[in-house]
Amino acid sequence: xxxxTIENETRIVPDQPxxxxxxxxxxxxxxxxxxxxxxxxxVAKSYQxxxxxxxxxxxxxxxxxxETGEWLPxxxxxxxxxxxxxxxxxxxxxxxxxxxSLNVALRQDLDLFACVxxxxxxxxxPSPLKEPEKTxxxxxxxxxxxxxxxxxxxxxTPEVKRLIEILQQDFAVKKIRFPETxxxxxxxxxxxxxxxLIAAAIDYALANGRxxxxxxxxxxxxxxxxxxxxNWGYALAETxxxxxxxxxxxYATLAKEQGPVVAEKAYQDALASGKLIINDVIADNMxxxxxxxxxxxxxxxxxxxxxxxxxxxxxxxVGGIGIAPGGNINYQTGHAIFEATxxxxxxIAGLGKANPCSMLLSGSMLLDYLGWQEAASLVEEAIExxxxxxxxxxxxxHSMTGAKEVTTEAFGQLLVDWIEKxx
Numbered sequence: 001x002x003x004x005t006i007e008n009e010t011r012i013v014p015d016q017p018x019x020x021x022x023x024x025x026x027x028x029x030x031x032x033x034x035x036x037x038x039x040x041x042x043v044a045k046s047y048q049x050x051x052x053x054x055x056x057x058x059x060x061x062x063x064x065x066x067e068t069g070e071w072l073p074x075x076x077x078x079x080x081x082x083x084x085x086x087x088x089x090x091x092x093x094x095x096x097x098x099x100x101s102l103n104v105a106l107r108q109d110l111d112l113f114a115c116v117x118x119x120x121x122x123x124x125x126p127s128p129l130k131e132p133e134k135t136x137x138x139x140x141x142x143x144x145x146x147x148x149x150x151x152x153x154x155x156x157t158p159e160v161k162r163l164i165e166i167l168q169q170d171f172a173v174k175k176i177r178f179p180e181t182x183x184x185x186x187x188x189x190x191x192x193x194x195x196x197l198i199a200a201a202i203d204y205a206l207a208n209g210r211x212x213x214x215x216x217x218x219x220x221x222x223x224x225x226x227x228x229x230x231n232w233g234y235a236l237a238e239t240x241x242x243x244x245x246x247x248x249x250x251y252a253t254l255a256k257e258q259g260p261v262v263a264e265k266a267y268q269d270a271l272a273s274g275k276l277i278i279n280d281v282i283a284d285n286m287x288x289x290x291x292x293x294x295x296x297x298x299x300x301x302x303x304x305x306x307x308x309x310x311x312x313x314x315x316x317x318v319g320g321i322g323i324a325p326g327g328n329i330n331y332q333t334g335h336a337i338f339e340a341t342x343x344x345x346x347x348i349a350g351l352g353k354a355n356p357c358s359m360l361l362s363g364s365m366l367l368d369y370l371g372w373q374e375a376a377s378l379v380e381e382a383i384e385x386x387x388x389x390x391x392x393x394x395x396x397x398h399s400m401t402g403a404k405e406v407t408t409e410a411f412g413q414l415l416v417d418w419i420e421k422x423x
Contacts, residue, residue: 024089026344034412141307246270325361352407
């Protein structure tokens with residue numbers, strides 16, 4: 001057994017990679033135990049013992065604090081840095097100072113700039129939509145800038161008073177309506193940060209046969225930050241990916257300079273040749289679009305706060321955050337943490353009621369990231385087989401007609417049994 005390494009920007013994955021895990025707080029240990037046995041079964045079945053993950057626990061959250069006095073020990077960060085890839089359950093956010101969010105701290109310390117959230121429907125899952133199967137998107141949410149930078153100053157502090165004074169006197173800012181009672185936040189969005197995120201989205205779309213990448217932004221109001229995100233995305237596509245993409249920015253330029261007929265022909269030619277279409281949508285409009293026309297959207301690249309709204313809204317369309325996976329990835333260094341995207345749910349911790357699907361599907365993403373696609377597919381296929389059979393955890397059992405409630409552990413065992421029966 002050994003660590004994953006990176007050579008010439010390529011992941012080298014040994015047959016028995018060491019992968020750290022953080023069980024998490026609240027329901028975390030329960031959903032992790034169910035997930036671990038399913039992942040191990042899928043790997044064993046797919047590779048007949050030739051491959052296996054060597055799991056190693058690292059500490060974060062309440063367990064770390066109780067054992068070490070620290071919420072996020074340096075040893076944990078060092079272990080993940082060495083191993084490149086990790087998986088974690090939900091973590092409690094400390095109250096009353098210290099780290100603002102353990103999840104944010106992990107993402108920022110490891111520069112995990114892409115929060116990747118696949119959203120798809122599994123047959124049998126309760127959904128508020130009439131046709132939830134039309135929703136099949138992958139969100140690439142920028143993970144280190146925008147509001148996640150956490151640059152803000154509280155009302156009445158010397159810092160905020162000085163900042164407001166500088167804005168008013170040095171920059172002639174007159175739009176702070178109530179300067180005496182304002183708190184101030186700063187929203188950094190960079191060209192470099194935007195383009196590495198958008199490049200990851202385009203690379204994913206090209207590698208997985210997706211048809212479009214949509215840049216979601218609020219550039220009609222924030223012209224230099226989110227407007228910059230859009231413009232830098234189009235510039236990247238039209239230079240680095242010029243041979244593989246056609247952008248709606250190019251369409252607009254052609255329509256203006258040569259007329260709509262020429263622009264439409266160029267667009268149709270791009271579709272016929274299989275080029276990836278790059279377009280953009282204003283963020284508030286996108287929240288309508290994903291409800292009305294979800295089939296029109298494929299891969300989404302967006303700034304941090306927009307991605308937060310969109311990922312949870314889309315998860316609700318296909319059954320809720322309990323079945324929404326996520327990965328936080330730096331495609332340049334190879335570091336990645338896959339995680340359950342929901343909270344710790346302390347009210348049901350230890351009762352066997354928690355749905356492990358978010359962590360299971362995040363585990364499937366981890367296997368896919370290792371290049372172990374056979375095992376990754378087996379995990380998803382097991383879930384696809386189990387849900388229509390209506391032997392499900394409490395959250396789904398309460399909203400499915402004729403469903404039988406099973407415990408978290410029992411649901412995991414159902415998936416293991418299904419996997420072991422496959423040829």
